[in-house]
Amino acid sequence: xxxxxxxxxxxxxxxxxxxxxxxxxxxxxxxxxxxxxxxxxxxxxxxxxxxxxxxxxxxxxxxxxxxxxxxxxxxxxxxxxxxxxxxxxxxxxxxxxxxxxxxxxxxxxxxxxxxxxxxxxxxxxxxxxxxxxxxxxxxxxxxxxxxxxxxxxxxxxxxxxxxxxxxxxxxxxxxxxxxxxxxxxxxxxxxxxxxxxxxxxxxxxxxxxxxxxxxxxxxxxxxxxxxxxxxxxxxxxxxxxxxxxxxxxxxxxxxxxxxxxxxxxxxxxxxxxxxxxxxxxxxxxxxxxxxxxxxxxxxxxxxxxxxxxxxxxxxxxxxxxxxxxxxxxxxxxxxxxxxxxxxxxxxxxxxxxxxxxxxxxxxxxxxxxxxx
Amino acid sequence: xxxxxxxxxxxxxxxxxxxxxxxxxxxxxxxxxxxxxxxxxxxxxxxxxxxxxxxxxxxxxxxxxxxxxxxxxxxxxxxxxxxxxxxxxxxxxxxxxxxxxxxxxxxxxxxxxxxxxxxxxxxxxxxxxxxxxxxxxxxxxxxxxxxxxxxxxxxxxxxxxxxxxxxxxxxxxxxxxxxxxxxxxxxxxxxxxxxxxxxxxxxxxxxxxxxxxxxxxxxxxxxxxxxxxxxxxxxxxxxxxxxxxxxxxxxxxxxxxxxxxxxxxxxxxxxxxxxxxxxxxxxxxxxxxxxxxxxxxxxxxxxxx
Numbered sequence: 001x002x003x004x005x006x007x008x009x010x011x012x013x014x015x016x017x018x019x020x021x022x023x024x025x026x027x028x029x030x031x032x033x034x035x036x037x038x039x040x041x042x043x044x045x046x047x048x049x050x051x052x053x054x055x056x057x058x059x060x061x062x063x064x065x066x067x068x069x070x071x072x073x074x075x076x077x078x079x080x081x082x083x084x085x086x087x088x089x090x091x092x093x094x095x096x097x098x099x100x101x102x103x104x105x106x107x108x109x110x111x112x113x114x115x116x117x118x119x120x121x122x123x124x125x126x127x128x129x130x131x132x133x134x135x136x137x138x139x140x141x142x143x144x145x146x147x148x149x150x151x152x153x154x155x156x157x158x159x160x161x162x163x164x165x166x167x168x169x170x171x172x173x174x175x176x177x178x179x180x181x182x183x184x185x186x187x188x189x190x191x192x193x194x195x196x197x198x199x200x201x202x203x204x205x206x207x208x209x210x211x212x213x214x215x216x217x218x219x220x221x222x223x224x225x226x227x228x229x230x231x232x233x234x235x236x237x238x239x240x241x242x243x244x245x246x247x248x249x250x251x252x253x254x255x256x257x258x259x260x261x262x263x264x265x266x267x268x269x270x271x272x273x274x275x276x277x278x279x280x281x282x283x284x285x286x287x288x289x290x291x292x293x294x295x296x297x298x299x300x301x302x303x304x305x306x307x308x309x310x311x312x313x314x315x316x317x318x319x320x321x322x323x324x325x326x327x328x329x330x331x332x333x334x335x336x337x338x339x340x341x342x343x344x345x346x347x348x349x350x351x352x353x354x355x356x357x358x359x360x361x362x363x364x365x366x367x368x369x370x371x372x
Numbered sequence: 373x374x375x376x377x378x379x380x381x382x383x384x385x386x387x388x389x390x391x392x393x394x395x396x397x398x399x400x401x402x403x404x405x406x407x408x409x410x411x412x413x414x415x416x417x418x419x420x421x422x423x424x425x426x427x428x429x430x431x432x433x434x435x436x437x438x439x440x441x442x443x444x445x446x447x448x449x450x451x452x453x454x455x456x457x458x459x460x461x462x463x464x465x466x467x468x469x470x471x472x473x474x475x476x477x478x479x480x481x482x483x484x485x486x487x488x489x490x491x492x493x494x495x496x497x498x499x500x501x502x503x504x505x506x507x508x509x510x511x512x513x514x515x516x517x518x519x520x521x522x523x524x525x526x527x528x529x530x531x532x533x534x535x536x537x538x539x540x541x542x543x544x545x546x547x548x549x550x551x552x553x554x555x556x557x558x559x560x561x562x563x564x565x566x567x568x569x570x571x572x573x574x575x576x577x578x579x580x581x582x583x584x585x586x587x588x589x590x591x592x593x594x595x596x597x598x599x600x601x602x603x604x605x606x607x608x609x610x611x612x613x614x615x616x617x618x619x620x621x622x623x624x625x626x627x628x629x630x631x632x633x634x635x636x637x638x639x640x641x642x643x644x645x646x647x648x649x650x651x652x653x654x655x656x657x658x659x660x661x662x663x664x665x666x667x668x669x670x671x672x673x674x675x676x677x
Binding site for chain 2: 095
C-alpha cells in the first residue's frame with residue numbers, strides 16, 4: 001500500500017510534468033529525479049513554479065501532462081491521502097481546534113497506527129516541544145508552531161517530506177537555528193526531503209542538491225558548490241549569489257581558452273568552463289574572486305585584468321568590504337575583499353581589477369538587455 | 373521610537389485616561405441600558421406578575437387582580453403539555469432540516485464559490501432575497517401551492533403518494549415544511565460566515581495527513597465551523613419554538629398542529645385568559661433558556677470562540 005510505514009525515504013521521479021492554469025503555464029516540461037535519502041532544494045523566485053511542483057508531488061494539484069513516481073510507483077492519479085508524502089506547509093496549517101499533541105497524532109490516527117499518542121509525544125520530543133503538548137497551536141510562537149508542523153509531518157515517517165518555505169516566517173536567528181535542526185533531523189531519520197525556497201543561502205546551506213527554477217523550468221541543477229562555481233545561465237549567475245558579467249564577441253580561441261574584447265580589455269575563460277564556444281558570449285566572475293589593485297599589476301596569461309576604473313562606492317559589511325568600480329566601456333564591477341584591516345582603497349581612487357582566468361565562467365545565454 | 377513612546381505613554385499617563393474611559397464607557401452603555409430596562413425588564417416583570425394573577429372578584433371575564441397563584445403554572449402545563457411537546461418537536465425537526473439543507477448551501481457559497489466572487493455574492497443575495505417579501509405573504513403563497521385543489525396535491529393523489537382523502541395543509545408535514553422554509557436564511561447566514569472564514573489550507577493539511585475527504589470534513593471542517601452551526605441552530609430553534617404563524621389555522625396548520633405560540637395567542641386575544649397566556653410565555657422562555665444553556669455547554673463552543 002501507498003501508506004505503509006517506511007523506515008527510509010523513497011526516490012521521487014517527475015517525468016515530463018506540465019501544469020497549466022487558466023491563462024498561464026506554471027510548469028512547462030519538468031523532468032526531475034531525486035534519489036532516496038537526499039536533501040533536495042528547489043530554489044527560485046516567487047512565481048517560478050516551485051510551489052506548484054511541490055503541490056503536484058503532494059497531490060494537491062493534478063498535472064496537465066506527465067507522470068509522477070514515488071519509490072518507483074506511479075502515483076500520478078492518486079489522491080493526496082493515498083500518497084506516502086507529508087508536507088510542512090508555509091503557513092504551518094496547524095488545526096486550531098486540536099491540541100499540539102492531537103495535531104501531531106492526526107496522521108497516525110488516520111492510518112490507525114498503534115499507540116498514536118506515544119509516537120506523537122516522541123516526535124514532539126525530537127523537536128523539543130513535548131512540554132507544550134497540551135497547548136493549542138495559537139498559544140505557541142511562530143518558531144514553535146513551525147516545529148509542531150515539522151513533527152506532525154515527520155511522525156508519519158513519509159517516504160518523502162515536502163517543505164514549502166517552512167522557515168519563511170521566522171526571524172533570522174530562529175531561522176538559523178531551525179536550519180541546523182532541520183538538517184540534523186534529516187540526517188538522523190534519513191528521509192528524502194524536498195525543500196522549496198526562494199532563499200538561496202538557505203538552499204545552499206542545507207541541500208545536497210539544488211535545482212534552480214525559473215519560469216516553470218529547471219535552469220540548472222547540481223551540488224551547491226558546483227552551481228555557485230559554474231552557473232550555466234545568466235539567471236543562475238544572478239539569482240544564486242552575485243556575479244559580474246562581461247559581454248562581447250569571441251575574438252580569440254585557443255585550445256584551452258576563449259577570449260572576448262570589451263572596450264580594449266581582454267577577458268578570457270577556460271573552454272571547459274564555457275557553455276558556448278562561438279559568437280557573442282557573457283563571461284562572468286564572482287565578486288569575491290576578483291582583486292583590486294591601486295597600480296597596474298603585471299599579469300600573466302592566467303589572469304584577467306581590466307581597468308583602470310573609479311571606485312564609486314564602498315560598503316562595509318563587517319566580514320568584507322564591497323567595492324563598486326566604474327570602468328569606462330565596461331560598466332560597474334563589484335569586488336569583495338576580505339576585511340583584513342589593511343585596505344587602503346578610498347572613494348574616487350583609480351583601480352585595476354584582476355582575477356584568475358580559471359575563475360571565469362562562460363554562460364549559455366545573454367542578459368535580456370543585450371541583443372544577440 | 374514609536375514603540376518606546378507607546379509603552380511609556382501607557383504607563384505614566386495611566387490614571388487620567390482611565391477615569392475618562394469609565395465615564396465614556398458608562399455614557400456609551402446608557403442608551404442600551406435604558407432600552408433594556410424599558411423594553412425588556414419592565415415587560416418581563418409585568419409578564420411574571422400577570423402570570424400569577426387570579427380572576428377578579430367581580431367575576432367579569434377578562435378582568436384579573438393581583439395574586440400569587442403559582443397553581444396557574446400547573447394548570448397550563450396540565451392543559452397544554454401536548455402543545456409544549458409539539459412546539460419543541462417541531463422546532464427540533466425544523467432546525468435539523470434547515471441545518472441539513474443550509475450546510476451544503478453555505479458550503480457551496482462560502483467555499484466552492486470563492487473562485488467566482490460574483491456567483492458568491494449573487495448566491496448570498498438570493499439567500500436574503502425572500503426577506504424582501506413579507507413572510508406572511510410567502511407563507512400564504514405556500515398554502516395556496518399546497519391547497520387541497522392544487523395540482524401538487526392532485527398529482528400526489530394520482531401517484532398514490534397521498535390517499536384520495538388525504539391533504540397537505542393542516543398536517544405536521546406542512547407546518548414543519550413552512551417553519552423550515554421560513555428559517556433557512558437564519559441558519560444559512562451564520563454557517564456561511566464561519567465557512568467563508570475557513571482556511572482551506574487546513575483541509576489540504578488534513579488530506580496530506582492521510583484523511584479521506586469524508587474524514588477531513590468530519591475531523592477538520594465540521595469542528596472548525598461548529599460555532600457557525602451552534603449560532604445557526606440557536607437562531608432557528610429559538611424563534612421556531614415560539615412561532616405561531618406557520619402552525620396557525622389561517623396559514624399552514626390546523627387544530628391538530630397548534631404550538632405554544634398559538635395557544636398564547638388564543639389565550640391572550642380570544643379567551644382573554646391573561647394569566648394562562650403569561651404563564652405559558654414564561655414557561656416557554658425558561659424552557660428555551662435552559663435548553664440553550666445546556667446545548668452551548670455540551671457543544672463546548674466557548675473554547676472555539
